[in-house]
Amino acid sequence: MSNKYRLSSGGEINRSEIVSFKFNGKTLYGYKGDTLASALLANGIHLVGRSFKYHRPRGIFSSGVEEPNALVQIIKDQGKTDPNLRATQIEIYEDLNVISQNCWPSVNFDIGAINNFFSRIIPAGFYYKTFMWPASLWKNVYEYFIRKAAGLGKSPTKKDPDIYDHSYYHCEVLIVGAGPAGLMAAKTAAKSGKKILLVDERSSFGGNLNFSNKDYNKINDQTPFDWIKKTYQDLEKNKNIKILNRTSVAAYHNYNYLIMLQNLTDHLPDKDKKGKIRQRLWKIRARKVILATGAIERPMIFDCNDRPGIMLSSAVRKYVNTYGVKCGENITIFTNNDDAYETAITLHDKGVKIKAIIDIRDNSDGTLPKKCIDLGIKIHWKSTVVYTEGYKKINKIHVMKLSKDNNNVVGNKFKIDCDLLCVSGGYTPAIHLFTQSGGKLEYNEQKHYFFPKKNTLNQISVGSCNGTFGLKNIISEAQEKTNEFLNIDQKEQFNVLEPKGEKFENIWLLPTNKVSGKTKSFVDYQNDSTSNDIKLALREGFKSIEHVKRYTTTGMATDQGKIGNMHALGIVSEITNTKLGELGTTTFRPPYSPITFGALVGRNVGQFFDITRKTPMHDWHEKNNAKFEDVGQWKRAWYYPSNNESMYDAVQRESKAARTKAGILDASTLGKIDIQGSDASEFLNRVYTNAWSKLAIGKCRYGLMLNEDGMVYDDGVTTRLGENHYIMTTTTGGAATVMGKLEDFLQTEWPELKVYLTSVTDHFATVSVCGPYSKKILEKVTQNIDYSDINFPHMSFKDGLIDKIKCRVMRISFTGELSYEINVQANYGQSVWEKCMKAGKDFGITPYGTEAMHLLRAEKGFIIVGQETDGTVTPVDLQMDWIVSKKKYDFIGKRSLYRSDTMREDRKQYVGLLTNDPKEILEEGAQIVAEVKNMPPMDMVGHVTSSYYSPNLNKSIALAVVKNGKKLKGKKLYVPMPNKTIEVTVSDTIFLDKEGKRLNA
């Protein structure tokens, strides 16, 4: 294999395991332990992607989560492709196949790069200023092309075959980040015996300490790597600590509730992924949180600072030390601090040529710069890079001296050939999670960063995320603050060797020798926002930092500004002459780094999307070819087609049978509330519109429930089982809310009432048998019940037995037929149903579903709450004045019936409708007018709420609410449909058996 840029030794990769992968169709090799970025760099590949707007060539810039440029798409199949992944985070595995994004036809030759040519006329916000004429072209022309050019990778086009999981975890201490600070905090905390969780987003622990130069950094005379390893091994021995790698905290919510994503298989070869959970979302409740999230290195902002081959200095160091990869052979470094010198020395020690170091400072007496001077590395003090050359890869930098005040460049420009430019602009504490949690920041004017000032939750920040730099400072702080935070005393002395040199100078936007308008100094690499865009926004009056962000889109790319946000703030602060502390930051929003929808949803997809509630007779319905209807979470038998019957035919047959012979319906889904207590009758008086005190034991009564604003809310039959005992039925959909509302009133408004409610919906199965033969069938099925009308009249109930099973039979009817409802303990539901079917066989018993039930009740004009009503209908509107007690002093909703609008005479009222042509069936939801116009708008007077063809009346019938309907009986109205207008006559709502004779038939 040819890894031209791989050093012959070193790094943490496993050189015995060669991994082959594909990049843009070409097979390349790396080692196990490589990231895609390190493997590409080992192969000498820098150019990975194209930028969002100008399609400029872009290379690998960093080594981690902050990467703005090197985004790739993993190709597997249509259901398993992943867009927008960072090459710096992908751990390579055998058969990994990735391509560059946002380029066509290829990353090397991208037509979109023409945008770069036009870049001068497309500054920030250009689209607000153009594409307005003509208006009609926006969607299909301008927007079409803008959309096509925008976007990054491609969405999968097939269902994701992978599995995601959720876990909950409670701990006393959560430590986020396992760099030196996090490890030290964990080490200290572990001894306390508390339950601890330590997480880090990377595959290995130690953070940036992992790749620091071992000659200059030591803890207790151990190399950084040895110390990390030892510390980790010691931690692992503690039973009270759980350690997770590849686990990133995405969101930090109030009350120390955190969301984390753990990657379980993305790094494995495909064959090892099979059957395993891909990612796990953790929901953490932590008593205390220790943030040790580290810091992110900053770039430098100068003209053409975005070319492939320009990389963060710390990243270059990491590629050498961790992966044994040199990112170039002729290296230049541009810095404002000593840290970059460690990179220089590290590379130099590995035999890589450092051509020059450009330092904006006028000197540094730090250990590392001195060493560089000793090594003979050329340092250009008080200088800046003003330009870079090289289209697809940097090949030259232009350097000039800085003026005394750093505002200008002076002297002659000189050029240095190179194939890599390491930039180091200092470090920004990673305060994202801290601010998500509600913490307030303060700006350090000397060190030029925001750091945690005041936290609102039970939490501390330690290490560089707290603005503490220097190895010794970091680990001492972690130890001290952890002790204090957990109120323990676990001290250990450390002997730390580290280079001296903290001198740091900061220039947000480096001066240039050009007209600033001619430069392209990128602040947000991925979104192609430049310093000029920021200046333009300010010039146009966008003063707030949030406006600048939105106008220029700085910080809104997939890296969420991890690289460039500080510079954007700095530039705004300089230009507007506002102190950064006063300017503030834009809001950091979750997640810290993007997380898959799949992980957020976990297993709650497909059949687990929502609970499915099934009645005890569900299996029977299924076996008998029922079609089901979703009613809330319930599956209800809708109709039972036999022999390829259409829905219409099945419903007609079922409805007819129910009136001529016998029908059987599964009514188990109706809500059932058991009400007991000495004030039960009074309670019902208050919650229903009608009176309950005089209902005799053993009798049933229909009740209507209103909202406090007077609108119909629920209805159902309630049965008095004993002096202080009722059972209420509610609508299927309303069961839970009615129960909740009743409890609410009992506990908070009427605590003096002695009433106890229990939801018993799932405890009973309900079989409803109706029709002329229903009594005969019931007599065969039940024992101990006398079904004579005198003993067992309509609206009463009897207890009985079915074999040895207790049952409660209610003689109530929603179809208008003689009808009984058998209630048995739920487990017996199916057997009782089957008994009824058997007993009814000779009588032609026919199972009917909800659709026939709706038809049958419509023939009788019975309302369905939620169909005839929509939250705007009063009982008076329904012409149900009879059920609204005038005598009762109060009930829920009563007062609202007496407001000016609810008392209006011409409200929409419940009526029946008949079509001229009895075969014409109106569409439910169709609107009604009194006067037809040639074209809309037309004044609507109401709408059709229910409509069926009645097999028992041999004509179509409909129910409706119509303005002033009470007074319109016999009048003609019109239903204008798209292709015709249907004339209708207003009728009574009861179409069949007005006298109610069939109840006793």
Add this chain to the structure above:
Amino acid sequence: MKKKYSIFALIKNSLSYHENWQKAWRNPEPKSKYDAVIIGGGGHGLASAYYLAKEHNFKNIAVLEKGWIGGGNTGRNTTIIRSNYLWDASAGLYDHALKIWENLSQELNYNVMFSQRGVMNLAHNQHDVRELKRRTHANRLNGIDCEWLNVEQVKKFCPIINCSPNIRYPVMGSTLQRRAGTARHDAVAWGYARGADAMGVDIIQNCEVKGIKRNGDSVEGIETTKGFIRTKKIGVVAAGHSSVIANMAGIRLPLESKPLQALVSEPIKPIIDTVVMSNAVHAYVSQSDKGELVIGAGTDAYISYTQKGTHEIIEGTLKAILELYPIFSRLRMLRQWGGVVDICPDASPLISKTSIKGLYFNCGWGTGGFKATPGSGHLFAHTIAKDEPHALNASFNINRFVSGDLVDEHGAAAVAH
């Protein structure tokens, strides 16, 4: 006079490296007295000021914004614009707005990117079907475009929707309003601000209202962090903070302010060309021009002014998204955020006079105010200028809560987004 924006202006300005663009708006200090003051520099407030100046000839207007303009719900919403509401009053209001949207970019000379890509409302059960058909018929007779799509037509119009009959809540059809769509939210605030500023409206940012001064039953002025401002007319367009201002004036409103969240995915190439909403499973999604999937979640039930909601709401929304679009499972959430929405009990807004003379409220837009922005501003300006409502907002008065004449849009299966 503002210089016109155009491609020619862009080319011309590029020659001077864009150094000569005018300010989109000034940042003036407040005067001591105005003829009318709008509290709240969101889209609705800026539009109100714009139309007061443009159509009612008010010369001396200020808009007070406690933060930065467009920073509240204007800049936090999912930008859906539609007018397919059930009730006549709502349909009239929202279609008035939609008609203004159709020429807004040209009127403001600011591209608000109104994209009429259509809005679908999916039905998942018999109740949905009935209610959405009811709405379709009502829209048609109100002269609003709206069609019913059966499942095959749904599949054809938006192929990535999972139309399998075997999912937990199968798609049973959909409404489609073709004139509906999306717009660029920030641009609406900025475009109105630029337009209002050009007519002399003072847009005063970082100016928080501290008190409303009353003289008996009339308003006299406003205490602000930038001093006292005298005015006889105050239009409050403070969304989630409406009750806070109302409390200063000593009145109560039928509002609750709740967290509403939204999220975007990382940008991807175009995959969905319309807006799809589903009330039954609580999800709505569109794709921004930048390529992000813009996904709206529901409100939390409790009052909060923190602009933060609960994780469970996000999870529930994405659950529904993946149910409808299983292909999105591997896409990644880039950013989530929250706003504070003020909700009336009937899910309809208030554009109303109050018991105090000179004090007007435009609030209660709940989760769906963005779509109404131009219409809301236009009608509110009328209400303030004439001291009486326009016919189109007469129903949205505060007295409806006394009479009971509510405009109940949630009972009518109209998702209020």
Add this chain to the structure above:
Amino acid sequence: MFLIKCPFCGERDHSEFSYGGEAHLVRPKQPTELSDDQWAEYLFMRKNIKGLQYERWNHLHGCRRWFNMARDTSNDKIHSVYKIGEKPSK
């Protein structure tokens, strides 16, 4: 995501609870005696406070008991929980 201390069960996750709006709104004993304005005031008008608010919660997926809570709506900090009929502790 609040961590709510149910006065009957102790600390539980937010998701077990449901919210019930402004607390201490007493349903009028004689609604019919009220004017339409007064009824509307009870029925619809709310303080909707930004700051310390007294509100009702129900431990729906727990003991099903209603209780009151004092919470600052500007930062969601819970100051106290107390039973129905009790006064908030200062």
